[in-house]
Amino acid sequence: MLLRVELRKHLPVFVAAYLATTATGMAASLAPDIVTLDVVRALCTLLCWSATTVYSAAVVFSFVVLGRDQLFQISTRSRWQLVGLKLGVLTVLLIVQHLLTVGLQLQDLLEPAGADAAAVIGYLMLAKVVSIAAFLLSVTFLATVAKVLRGRGVSASFFTVGLLVVIGVQGVLLWRLGAPTTQEFFIGVGGQLFTVNLYANILPLTLTGPNGGFLPPISGLSVVLNLIAAVVFAAGWAVLAKVRRFNFLPM
């Protein structure tokens, strides 16, 4: 029941994103010659991901910092355990969105991949799942730190700027460590085989024209960096929750 109720809270936003992704993706697959449809699909994917990403961050912020969802706040269960439940549900919903996004482009990706198809699918799933985990854990850590600050405006500003800094730092690290000589990064993912989809936290980046084929070392680095970020933010969150007393007042 708890899971169902939590899922129900977020379904309207995610179902709208799923429907838009599916509709534009199917239209683009059914008429591959119409370039406009492909552009619409790409734009829709970008908008849907932006919306669900911002929404997920807002869910965590409003529960942790603003003390919303009072029924959960007055439970005898630990509030941090309930944050964990929210993160779990959001993770599943974001993964489903990724499955839909990738599923609708599968043919474009797999045909040229040939024997590497399994590796391609494996990488696309692993990279995204780890990036979702890194994102949600960094959001939770930042919200927990923002909770210490006084005032809704100050907390919200810290949270937003903090998240941008985290994503920026991860992006720069990825670039400087993985491809210091490359100057061409684009925000967003590409649908062609010979572009590499990387994730700096949740932000998708595209590195064009890699020399080492579809899975050069930098794609592994992207996953490793996100994995490290996830572990570091989870540990930071756990320590903060353990050592500091927090108020859970509605703000």
Next chain:
Amino acid sequence: MPDLLTIQGLSVRFGRRSAVDNLSLTIEDRGHVIGLFGQNGAGKSTLIRAVCGVINRYRGVISHLDSSIAYLPDAPFLYGHLRLDQCIALAQQLWSDFDADVARRIFAELGLPDDLRIRKASKGMSEQIHLGLVLSRRCQLYVFDEPLAAVDPWTRDRLVQLIGEHRLPGSTALISTHLVAGLEGLFDEAIFVHGGQLVLHEDVQAIAARGGLEARVKEVISADALTR
């Protein structure tokens, strides 16, 4: 008689504002209904939130006999899309001390159907549903934050009756309110908070002998105003 709740030197500040100031209070495990009185902004809700674990950043010591406290906040908390039977199922998962059979009995007595959606319930019904769920928890201390503030006199009497009949037998209920008139019969003890400080904690019987709750409350406020 063991102490159900002991508060020593409790101070809560929000920035420069002191909401509760060095307040000490002991509530014994006597199964009483205790009125927590005070004007708006006196510190009643802050005191309750500190006792119930919503506010954890404070100075002083709060110790309970029983670790779980059934707390009814001053605002509705149920999701509008839920049916009553779903509320019960959810409460069972959220509160370890929740007794679903008690909840079903309370709602049956109130004539509220299982399939009633929260968003379809009237304000009075919603108050009764929230109160019914909290009363279905089996613990020694129930804390209600302004449950009687925004309801008509008939609903108010029904809520008072619910608290009297359905809480765990022998348990204590702490009810915060700024209403005094017509509620004397409900309370066994009265606690009065003013300016974040405890200014009165007496048995209602003793207060009645001195002219009644309302007169005593006004007397305490006037005396406190003179000393400040």
